[in-house]
Amino acid sequence: MSFPGRVKSFYTDGARRLAAWSMTGLARTRVTPNQLTTAGVSSCAVAAVVVYFEYRGEILFYWVGAAVFIVGSVLDILDGALARAGGKQTPFGAFMDSTLDRVSEGVMLGAVGLVFMRHGNEVALAATIAAVGGSFLVPYARAKAEALGLRGDIGIGSRAERVVVICAGLILAPWGALQWAIYVLAFAAWFTVAQRALHVRAQLRARG
Numbered sequence: 001m002s003f004p005g006r007v008k009s010f011y012t013d014g015a016r017r018l019a020a021w022s023m024t025g026l027a028r029t030r031v032t033p034n035q036l037t038t039a040g041v042s043s044c045a046v047a048a049v050v051v052y053f054e055y056r057g058e059i060l061f062y063w064v065g066a067a068v069f070i071v072g073s074v075l076d077i078l079d080g081a082l083a084r085a086g087g088k089q090t091p092f093g094a095f096m097d098s099t100l101d102r103v104s105e106g107v108m109l110g111a112v113g114l115v116f117m118r119h120g121n122e123v124a125l126a127a128t129i130a131a132v133g134g135s136f137l138v139p140y141a142r143a144k145a146e147a148l149g150l151r152g153d154i155g156i157g158s159r160a161e162r163v164v165v166i167c168a169g170l171i172l173a174p175w176g177a178l179q180w181a182i183y184v185l186a187f188a189a190w191f192t193v194a195q196r197a198l199h200v201r202a203q204l205r206a207r208g
Helices: 003-026 033-052 058-085 091-118 122-147 159-171 178-207
Strands: none
Touching (some): 033 058, 033 091, 058 159, 091 122, 122 159, 159 178
């Protein structure tokens, strides 16, 4: 398994184990999935603010921002697990979870774009804008496919992969890796959009 694959496996498998371990106790409390969703998006917003101040100390602010962003992203996973474990699933909760996931990712990429603007890196800034657009289209393509009764969950740039790439870029940012992480993110997101579009087309053709 490649290094990115191992990192993704560590993140997703670890998050699932944490969810399974936490849900038994959380399901008995008054904590709601919507509260976890709110905590998750709030953590990601705080992480974005921390990253913006990277000029005050790159290693400290990038690493703290990455840590808080990971916490927020894990909470985004736990809210769905809590809803299923505690029988607290609601249509509005599912809607808010999906919507605020986009907010969490968007605020962090917005902060990264501001950092590139501060440093005069227009190419990386343009790639960040492309990454935002692609990242938002990936779940939209899946939702649209599923609304048509088709599968749309394929591709290399799902949310788990995107979170891993962003976190890796932040951790290695003091050594100039953040722009390369954004290049990878933008490519993966748009490639996934194309994959899902072609997959939907193939399914429609198979239907005749």
